[in-house]
Amino acid sequence: MRDKTQTEPPEAEAIDSPNTREPLYAPRKKVFPKRISGNFRRFKWLVMAITLAIYYLTPWLRWDRGPFAPDQAVLIDLANRRFYFFFIEIWPQEFYYVAGLLVMAGIGLFLITSTVGRAWCGYTCPQTVWVDLFLVVERAIEGDRNARIKLDAGSWTARKLVLRVSRHAIWLAIAAATGGAWIFYFADAPSLIDELFAGTAAPVAYITIGVLTATTYTFGGLMREQVCTYMCPWPRIQAATLDENSLTVTYNDWRGEPRSRHAKKALAAGQPVGDCVDCNACVAVCPMGIDIRDGQQLECITCALCIDACDGVMNKLGKDRGLISYATLSDYNANMAAATAGGACSVNPSLVRTDGSAFSNRLAHFHVRKIFRPRTFVYMSAWSAVGLALLYSLLTRDRLEVNVLHDRNPQFVTLSDGSIRNGYTVKLLNMIPEPRTIVVTMQGLADAEMSVVGIDMPADRSLSVPVEPDRLKMLKIFVRQPAEQINAQAQTFKFRVEDKASLESDEYTATFNAPEIVR
Amino acid sequence: MSGEHIDEVSDVSTTGHEWDGIKELNNPLPRWWVITFYVTIVWAIGYTIAYPAWPMLSSATRGVLVYSSRHDVKNELEAAEVAKGKYVAALQAKTVFEIAADDVLRGFAIAAGGAAFKVNCVQCHGSGAQGSKGFPNLNDDDWLWGGKAEQIQQTITHGIRFASDSDTRLSEMPAFGDIITPEQIRQVSAYVSSLSGAVGDQALVIPGANVFAENCAACHGDKAKGNTELGAPDLTDAIWLYGARETAIAAQVRAPKQGVMPAWGGRLGEVTVKELAVYVHSLGGGE
């Protein structure tokens, strides 16, 4: 309750007054990032061009694998359960290569984050890249920050309507192209695109495009920074892999404070003045809408655009660049201690400068050496160990395999002449895109003979079967051993498969079962 | 509670909940989050209206979409029937011999026959078709009524000693307990047992040969090799439906057990019987 007897209107209001209390459910505060140019921005344009090019163009690359396999360089063939990556072809049972790559990606993220901070977020994350792309559209149509703020605040005029509709239309078109590009990874791209426009592609293709269009449009256009702040798990995980020696985008208050918009006046009054002129340029460019001068924050994706903004200002003022810079926490703390005389006073820029301008040479700077510390060595060696193991297994893997399933029910059959028969399901895996003739031979098991349902066997203990390119051939093989040769309830023998042309081979040790008492 | 408490460090009001001196901050949720939350509730309610959900006294609401998983199954089964159509038609038109010679049809028939076998045949012949005492093992190469695909088809269609099928396979081994003396039964059993390698009492085996020639050879053959026309088993091999011991043989001579197999032709239809015949033939013993 306000005191009605009070004559002056109150200047201060209680923080829990209904007027200032934060609503329980906060609407999003709109962010209007300003255009900026500079080294990091240039680098980000480059990364954006490369990542988008990889995404959109990869399915169109061709790779000749001969007449029996698709010629798409990168193809996830779900129907036939094959994954093609240039010269590598992966069968479902070799999925551990993909798992290994994911492990490497995880450790790689730790490695990168512990050295150069959230570089993934700032430069290469699809969310960042697509938001950047959407912002390009937004700026092209509605103008830069101030124009957009004005437009947004203004009432709905025909012009605003046209601008808004065209912005969202282009966003949707980009989103559709994004979803559209995704499906080309799963089918032959040139033929799929024809089917797509003819309306004859599989329904799942259209559904996928629809879903990805919706997510791209929502995440890249509508939700933007909220995806990073509220939805994405990486910021939480990355926070744990950062330490005091990781580079992060830092506002160097030890030279910026006390900030002042009226530096000359303050100087004249004999007050200490820092380099920050409080122009808010860093805030205006931030795609996350935060103020880096408040310190390291979970919202910051370290896109480094505020560095570009601040460097531009410093250039204009003829001051040293790097008021906002990539710095490690330990350097920052050391410099902060210097600037505050070990915490004895508030920041005094003169403490870090020898005379009026040059920085004292006691200041801490980042050194490449800091990248090499136990933590990064551990990440590095784990990463390379997984990588080398994958590489080794890839280079030495078999492209011809035999798998054998022993019949369990019944385990053996007594035949009329007293001999014992066991059944085996033998699977021949021809993992190259060429037809092959595979010779299956039995080794061991005295006097035993093989027979195959549906095949006339010229020889008793071996047969040769054609196997289609890139396919599995299943044979039902019966093995029969005369009663007098059976010397144990379980004997072992080998199925050996060989490609006589390439001399590739594989073996499987199988068991032959017999009843306990053989007459 | 007297007014709100504001956390000193973060300047954010707290909920007033406190555990061991730790207070819960009352940070506002993003509005879109809250809206999403309400949308899920609306969705859930709509879902229970669209689909069967609310329990009633004897059943549940059917939902405005009248969805039923039973319907789905029925449709899927119908679709599967249609998809099988062209194979079934081919099976109908061809003989089992032709089916077995065709790679694609044989594969289809073995898969379908295997499924039909699991439903109709495993009760007697076992899940691996391995049989048991009195129920023949279908994996081996000993066939009472012949192991050619057509013979198997015939057996399945009309059954064995199945009274209500006039074409059923019929063989009645007499109960020799009423015909020959117990001594002769012992002799002939010893003789039969010796045919498949057992070393028996020669004093019984030698007269047993005579008993066999007079009483048994008519059906089982001079060499006791059996006769699939008559369903008479080969007595010289290693496979015994009712046991290989001399006593088991004697019991079978005295008062034979006569297994019955139903006629499946009427019940399963021609195509399924063909599938079963091809399947059984493929188990390894088919001739």
Ligand code: SF4
């Ligand atoms: S926070 Fe998540 S979504 Fe945002 S840039 Fe980083 S990884 Fe991408």
Ligand code: SF4
């Ligand atoms: S604070 Fe700077 S680095 Fe962080 S997100 Fe904003 S602009 Fe990018």
